Amino acid sequence: MSEMSEQDHKKELAKLKRLAIEVASEIHDIVEDTVWSNHVKMPELAAKLYDAVEKANSYKAEHSL
Template identity: 90%
Template sequence: MSEELDHKKELAKLKRLAVEIASEIHDIVEDTVWTNHVKMPELAKKLYDAVEKANQYKAEHSL
């Protein structure tokens, strides 16, 4: 049971990281898109990678 809880905590951590990146994208779009649009491709890649990592972890541990 403890191992399952550890996996759920790790998945929550991975999801939180993805949400933080999405929040950063949201802030740029809402407030500074005209000056910080150059950051979007890098952030989009980071978000894509973070979501893929979370989904892979979820699948590997049957969560």
């Protein structure tokens, strides 16, 4: 298996960041539109967001990006 280039690492980091932003967007939509009926989804989404950001930050640090 070949080594990933710096460009490949940057693309992977962008993918990880996009996943975190998608969860944040879901949270935003609930807060803006349906907080009173969908607030029960918030703990799960908050955990998903936390994990996604941690994964992206770890990847960034691990690959000095």
